[in-house]
Amino acid sequence: xxxxxxxxxxxxxxxxxxxxxxxxxxxxxxxxxxxxxxxxxxxxxxxxxxxxxxxxxxxxxxxxxxxxxxxxxxxxxxxxxxxxxxxxxxxxxxxxxxxxxxxxxxxxxxxxxxxxxxxxxxx
Amino acid sequence: xxxxxxxxxxxxxxxxxxxxxxxxxxxxxxxxxxxxxxxxxxxxxxxxxxxxxxxxxxxxxxxxxxxxxxxxxxxxxxxxxxxxxxxxxxxxxxxxxxxxxxxxxxxxxxxxxxxxxxxxxxxxxxxxxx
Numbered sequence: 001x002x003x004x005x006x007x008x009x010x011x012x013x014x015x016x017x018x019x020x021x022x023x024x025x026x027x028x029x030x031x032x033x034x035x036x037x038x039x040x041x042x043x044x045x046x047x048x049x050x051x052x053x054x055x056x057x058x059x060x061x062x063x064x065x066x067x068x069x070x071x072x073x074x075x076x077x078x079x080x081x082x083x084x085x086x087x088x089x090x091x092x093x094x095x096x097x098x099x100x101x102x103x104x105x106x107x108x109x110x111x112x113x114x115x116x117x118x119x120x121x122x123x
Numbered sequence: 124x125x126x127x128x129x130x131x132x133x134x135x136x137x138x139x140x141x142x143x144x145x146x147x148x149x150x151x152x153x154x155x156x157x158x159x160x161x162x163x164x165x166x167x168x169x170x171x172x173x174x175x176x177x178x179x180x181x182x183x184x185x186x187x188x189x190x191x192x193x194x195x196x197x198x199x200x201x202x203x204x205x206x207x208x209x210x211x212x213x214x215x216x217x218x219x220x221x222x223x224x225x226x227x228x229x230x231x232x233x234x235x236x237x238x239x240x241x242x243x244x245x246x247x248x249x250x251x252x253x
Contacts, residue, residue, distance in 0.1 A: 024147070030241035033124060034147045041150040042216050045143040052142075054216040056150060057194040058168050061185045091172055092186060093165070094216075 021064065022055050022121040028070075028099060029113045039121075049099045049111025050085050058093035059123050068119035070099045080114045095121065125151055127209045128239050130251060131221055131231035141249040143239060146212055154208035160197040165215050167193070209233055 009017040024037035032045045044052035070080035079102040088096035097119065101112040129144035153159065167190050175184035203211060213222055213231065221230050229251050 026145070031128070031236065031239045032143065032145045034145055034149075037147045037149050040147045042144050042146045042212055044216070045145065047140050047142075056165075056215070058165065058186070058191070060188075060191055062172075062181065089176070089181070091169075091176075093169065093172075 018122055020120050021059060021123050022053075023119065024053065025116065025118040026051075027115055028117050029072075029115050046085075046088075046096075047111070049113060050088070051097055051099070051117075052088075053095040053097065053119060055093050055095060055121065059121070060092065061123075062090045062092050064090075064095075064121050064123040066095060066097070066119060066121055068097065068117065070114035070117045073115045080112060082117070082119070095119070124148060124236070125209070126205065126236055127233055128236050129209065129213055129217065129231055129233050130239070130249070131217055132251060133218065133221060134226055134230060135220065141251065144212070144216060146209065150212075151205065151208055154203045154211065155205065157199050157202040159200055159203070159208075159211065160194055161200055162211060162214050164190075164193045164197050166219075169219075 022039035024040045025035040026043055027033050034043060039056060040053055041056035042054045046052055068082045070082050080099050081102055083098050083100060085096035085098040090096055099112055099114050099117055125146045130141050132141050168186055175181045232251050
């Protein structure tokens, strides 16, 4: 197996390519566990549905982009979504997220745990 | 999966329930393989960012490129055992005032994964025993 080490990736046209800086998939139900991850040292289960993702290495600033999804396994009636955790400041090394349950109208009802939470960080 | 979790309380937020720190297996493998930089590299970054937050300029804050690159360029500290890696993680990922100061009761505890209650119904009442 070979390893490629470069400082910058670019297209032929000179546009910079930015692969994911970090990603993870974890189960937040009950005792949380990290299924798989890259460039994440740990997660912090802060309170019901609120998590801190500890990034390692740290990003260059707190201005990174995050995408993600949350769901339960099997056939269940509740849907989840991911938001930022209000009141908790992201830093270059800690990303705070909140998983919430959506009711049938699509409005979120409360913080909740999910079987499958995945997040991707780009910068 | 790691055999350990870290439970901690934040004395600055006594109203909040206890937090559970869950190590990433991938990171643990790297720690055991000796891929980690000295913890001081992360502290330097945390200190710079905390200063920016305190001074109200976090919105425009960016790490010094040299300090940021130190995460890769600093000589590695060598292989750690799982227990040593968890101690390193405590110092890296748990706010410093929680583990660096003395309080009249323990504010964090490294526990076996199997000792963490899976039912969090009464979690707001958790207290770390001495």
